[in-house]
Amino acid sequence: MLEKEFNLLNEPWIMVMKEGGETQEVSILELFRKAPEHRSLAGELPTQDVAILRLLLAVLHAVFGRYDINGNFAPLASPYAALERWKALWDKGSFPMEIIEKYLLHFEDRFYLFHPEHPFYQVAGIEKATSYTAAKLNGELSESNNKSRLFPQRAGSQKLALQYSEAARWLIYINAFDDTAAKPTQKGLPSPGAGWLGKLGLITAVGKNLFETLTLNLVFLKNGGDELWGEEAPVWESEKVKSEERREITIPDNPSALLTLQSRRLCLKRHEDKVVGCELLGGDFFPKENALMEQMTLWRNASKKKTGPPEYNPKRHDPSRQLWRDFSVLTGQSEGNRTPGIISWLARLKGEQLISRTHFHFMTAAVKYGDKDFFADDVFSDSITFSGELLTDLGESWVNRIIGEIETTDRLVDQVGQLARNLVKASGNAEINGPRNAAKEQAYYRINQPFRRWLASIDPHKDDDKKDELCSQWWEQAKGIIQDLGKEMVNKSGPQAFAGRVEKDERTGKEYRYTAPEAYNRFLYQTSNRETLNRLYKKED
Known part of the structure; x- marks a missing residue:
């Protein structure tokens, strides 16, 4: 078996829906190359799509936070430059592949699903971790070693092994939405909670095609204001793969680091060209209170003191509550709440007439957990459309x-x-x-x-x-x-x-x-x- 195998830049693994409604698997480079021809991501779960969307956005931030659309090195240095670059990209209608390919191929060795030193989104040779079968890795099953689903969507050998392309999708998903069932290897370690995306009230903008969706969610100015991001630092650019278990960190000051946050330490296990399970430990985490670098969540003021400073926590979605009922939260008009960064960003674009579309479409996706986030109980999504002028x-x-x-x-x-x-x-x-x-x-x-x-x-x-x-x-x-x-x-x-x-x-x-x-x-x-x-x-x- 090859030590280095299945490069995500070139191998098809991301599920997309084409304009005609059919689905297919594409590589990262193919996705960016033909983004205007794809209607949307089309993975097994809407939450999986959001997790992969954030990975793709990290690539775009890493590239266009440093280079203009002609490939010239020009780190964003002012709000005007940020808005101008976004407008140039939006008006182009497709991604400038020369600069994207040049950047990604420079880090090609970091995008192997299997690699002796730095497999993608994993820790090679992880030790003393909790071992799981592929049934745990697969978010459609979400089984632990001790509890099986009553009506699983797969059974027998299909349940015990995944194709490499499937495993790549679920690797991204479990890093983002894992529950809290995995035990620490030693006493006294802090709890990282659920994966970072599992803690959020996720919301994303949706365009007419995948190019539009990616570009709309490409927030170049923090919370739509005038503050620039810190220097981009996606996980694949790191010299050293972090392996410390349950490591509390400071929230990243740049989007590509936050979008590729390693909430879990993972290592896939393969056998005869199939992924049969994984090793898993708690990874990086930070307090969710006032984590306002995050752009894709609803917020609520959790402060118990009316006169004190606000303490904004992510507002998880309620599966029994339609999104339109939280319209005041979306627009930041409800008492004690805050507008999601992605909405503030689009409001800025619309207010400065950098985008002419009449309506914005937003989608939510969430995991409902049970028993203190110990297991995933359900996955659900919702959407809302309204006039951009309302922002x-x-x-x-x-x-x-x-x-x-x-x-x-x-x-x-x-x-x-x-x-x-x-x-x-x-x-x-x-x-x-x-x-x-x-x-x-x-x-x-x-x-x-x-x-x-x-x-x-x-x-x-x-x-x-x-x-x-x-x-x-x-x-x-x-x-x-x-x-x-x-x-x-x-x-x-x-x-x-x-x-x-x-x-x-x-x-x-x-x-x-x-x-x-x-x-x-x-x-x-x-x-x-x-x-x-x-x-x-x-x-x-």
Whole structure:
């Protein structure tokens, strides 16, 4: 077996989707060469795609943070130069391959999946690590040595071995999203937590093709401001492969180092041209609090003191919550939150008229962990599209109106939950929370697509004087959806609910009568108009 084998620059391993919808594996160089012809990354999981996207972005930062698109050595020295270089790259519409190839081939020896000294994203000859089979390495299975999936997507020999191309994709993934199951080799070592991307509320911009997606996410100015990054230092440029277990570091000051962070120490095991497992240890980590170098996450203020300085933590995504419901977090308008760096960057580009596209499309991807991140429970993704003008000064007043409409929509949905609660009481069922939560989930499901269409239709440039009209249109549509659902719930509530029952409040001793007709009439009244609905919640406040 060859000591050096499977070079990622030349061997096909990254899954992409072509314009026609078919998928294929391509090498790193092929991907950059034909990026405008590929619609998107198309790996086994959306989280895997994000992990690989960040690897590709690290290459672009390492190149264009130092060289202009003509290949001249010119490190970015001012905000103007950064914006000018980004604009030149975007207008070109494809990547200048001569400089990219020259750079990558200079480090070709560092891109071998198997190498006696520095295999890619690995530590050669790692010792005293936790050994895993390929079933652990494969994120579609996510099995440990002690726990198997009940319904695995692979079985038998397919489960025990991976092709080199598959293993390369999952190597990038597990470094980014690994759980906390692996034990340290000695007592007293700190916990690194889940892989860095597993700690985030990941969000990326999505373009019409892979060139656009990569370029949109190429943030040349920190958080879209005027601060330049530090000197680029991707992992493959390091003279020495780091092998220290669970090593706390200072957060990198440059994107290529952060994008190639080695959250795990890994070493693939191969047998007869297949990867059969890996060795794994905890790797580099840093505190997630105020880790504002990270550009691809939502944030929340975790400070317990209202008057003290903010402490921003990554805001993980909730699989039960649609992304549009966090619109205020995306735009940095919610109290105590901060705009994701990628959104601030695109706002800068749009505000300075460096990009003419009318709408931006954003995608999230996340792993849901269980039991203190000890195992991966689920993988999910979501997306949102809205006018780019909403990120500029022109759209500021519209953003506030949209946030208000979302708040009102949440209150409409809450009334569906209250109706479900009252119907349950009328029928004599002791279980309240389950039906109430199920009703609210169904309400959000029905509102989901109509709200996305309404949001995407808003054009602050054309609709600045039509706020009241368009918001009224959404109110009527949302009210209709909610009231239709309420009517269905009442019709399905059964004879006992219509007959009703009397329930005594244990705290006050008062008796209350619950019937389906009374609950429905109260529901219709409370959702009849904005004023009545909002007045109800003002009273509660």
